[in-house]
Amino acid sequence: MPAAITRVKGKIPIENSYTSGLAGEKTLKAIKEHGEFIGTSCPTCNWTYFPARMFCERCFSRILENDKSVGPEGTLEAVSLVNIDQSGKKTKPYYVGLIKLDKADTKLLHHIKGAKGLVPRPGARVRPVFNSPDKRRGSITDILAFELV
Amino acid sequence: MRKVAIIGIGALKARPKSPELSYKEMTYQAAKLAYQDAGIDPQELQSFVTLAEDIHEGTSIFDEYTPDQLGSAQKPMHTITHDGLVGLADAAMQIASGLFDLVVVEAHSKASNIKNKADIEAYALDPNWVRPLGIPAHALAALEAACYIKESGVTEEALAEVVSKNKGNAKSNHLAAYPKSVTLKDFRGSTSRCSPLRDIETAHHADGACVIVLAGEERAKANGAIPVWIQGFGWATETSAIDSKTWDKAVYATAAAKKAFRMAGIADPQKEISLLEIDDTYAFKELQHLEAIWIFERQSAWKKTLEGATAIKGKIPVNASGGCLGMGEMLEAKGLYQVHELVTQLRGKAGKRQVENAKRGVALAWRGVPTSSGACLVLGRQPQ
Known part of the structure; x- marks a missing residue:
């Protein structure tokens, strides 16, 4: 019996650039050039965003000029041990976590480096590990991971 | 505001794969069932709403591909990229405003083609x-689960019970793709792609199509079939940013349900709702959502679940259909399958899984990771 003809395959590449914006650029520049975390703060809501934002999502005020230095250390709020890559393929296990940077009210998602014999757990203190200055390119991946303090 | 009722429902059996049918043919078949159920001639239909997401369909400007399979060529039609419940609210408003009398809502899933x-x-x-970090979206669900587990104290036994209940309920639902008996041992033995989420507590995608027909009060009463009334609806997004969203509570569900319950005149959700179809894309989500919409107090949904309160014969049955875990994760059609179940229950036609004395049902849909978006719908045997 001839094989059933049930489908036609299709594939199309999708590529984009994503503008960092004035606020995003502020944060990325500080990471790239100084290895520092600069967010912005809303005085009305008493709320500090990291990465920086142009406006407060709570009260809609412009906050772009209210720079606030946060971190660099923080506290782990949640951890997951991940066994797959972004495409869902099985990979060597790695930790990811939600980090509340000191002086920030938001949470940052990033890779967590487990130390020998130490499993990252909620409540643990962490600090950033930056790529060497010559290799930084103005991206969230200029932070390689957060490690246990 | 004019009263609005659901007068027809049609859904295909959810299946892991549907290689022989195109999405248009699936939608056409579901539409035929719905129009037959409503006892209407497709020529009478006035307006149409589809829920779809271009990237799920594999076609950009997908709204161009929606009319013919519903019989809506040359008629008012639009597409929304959201869950089916938002489309239902849209259709209800088109009728409530007096613009139309008969409106159709459609959503489908052809997830097996992705x-x-x-x-x-x-x-x-x-x-x-987020994306540059190379972290899978599933890990975000896992982190949310971790935050909810910490907040609520939910035990492994309770999460296993959600899976066992929903997949078990699916055994008496002919539309469900993943009916199964699940034990605590099965749960504990399940693998985990991203801890603490086990693969067994994550809903699997399924293919299907669901069509719902709505009518204004006069048209609904003249129709002969038993109308199921739309009593209230609401939808909300907390924020698009994962850095500022609430990780342990479903704030979007609270906001959406608040609007829907107010519209429906529900003062005490624990006493005034007969049954719920609640998003359970992950087992913990069912518990988190039940607490978010005041069915149970904070930190208590898991205890109530272990006591059997959410079983079909329990005090407040949840996901009698099998939910996403038992039915399958249906992309934009999740909410419409919930509505299909509630209408079946409120008509008293759910057979073995019929909830006794079902008078008012609530559906709650979540848009999935990484969103903090949801929608809520209240249906009843009476207009209010």
Whole structure:
């Protein structure tokens, strides 16, 4: 019996650039050039965003000029041990976590480096590990991971 | 505001794969069932709403591909990229405003045609701050689970019970794709792609199509069939940013349900709702959502579940259909399958899984990771 003809395959590449914006650029520049975390703060809501934002999502005020230095250390709020890559393929296990940077009210998602014999757990203190200055390119991946303090 | 009722429902059996039918043919078949159920001639229909997402369909400007399979060529029609419940609210407003009398809502899932689901999910992650990290979207669900577990104290036994209940309920639902008996041992033995989420507590995608017909009061009463009334609806997004969203509570569900319950005149959700169809894409989500919409107090949904309160014969049955865990994860059609179940229950036609004395049902849909978006709908045997 001839094989059933049930489908036609299709594939199309999708590529984009994503503008960092004035606020995003502020944060990325500080990471790239100084290895520092600069967010912005809303005085009305008493709320500090990291990465920086142009406006407060709570009260809609412009906050772009209210720079606030946060971190660099923080506290782990949640951890997951991940066994797959972004495409869902099985990979060597790695930790990811939600980090509340000191002086920030938001949470940052990033890779967590487990130390020998130490499993990252909620409540643990962490600090950033930056790529060497010559290799930084103005991206969230200029932070390689957060490690246990 | 004019009263609005659901007068017809049609759904295809959810299946892991549907290689012989195109999405248009699936939608056509579901539409035929719905129009037959409503006892109407498709020529009478006045307006149409489809819920679809271009990247799930594999076609951009997908709204161009929606009319013919519903019989809506040359008629008012539009597409929304959201869950089916938002489309239902849209259709209800078109009738309530007096613009139309008969409106159709459609959503489908052809998830088996998506060859790289994980990449598509990753494409939803923030391209500046999250996607470059190479972390899968599933890990965000796992982190949310971790936050909820910490907040609520939910035990492994309770999560296993949600899975066992929903997949068990699916055994008496002919539309469900994943009916199964699940034990605590099965749960404990399940693998985990991203801890603490086990694969067994994650809903699997399924293919299907669901069509709902809505009518204004006079048209609904003249129709002969038993109308199921739309009493209230609401929808909400907390924020698009994962850095500022609430990780342990479903704030979007609270906001959406608040609007829907107010519209329906529900003062005490624990006493005034007969049954619920609640998003359970992950087992913990069912518990988190039940607490978010005041069915149970904070930190108590898991205890009530272990006591059997949410079983079909319990005090407040949840996901009698099998939910996403038993039915299958139906992309934009999740909410419409919930509505299909509630209408079946409120008509008293749910057979073995019939909830006794079902008078008012609530559906709650979540848009999935990485969103904090949801929608809520209240249906009843009476207009209010």
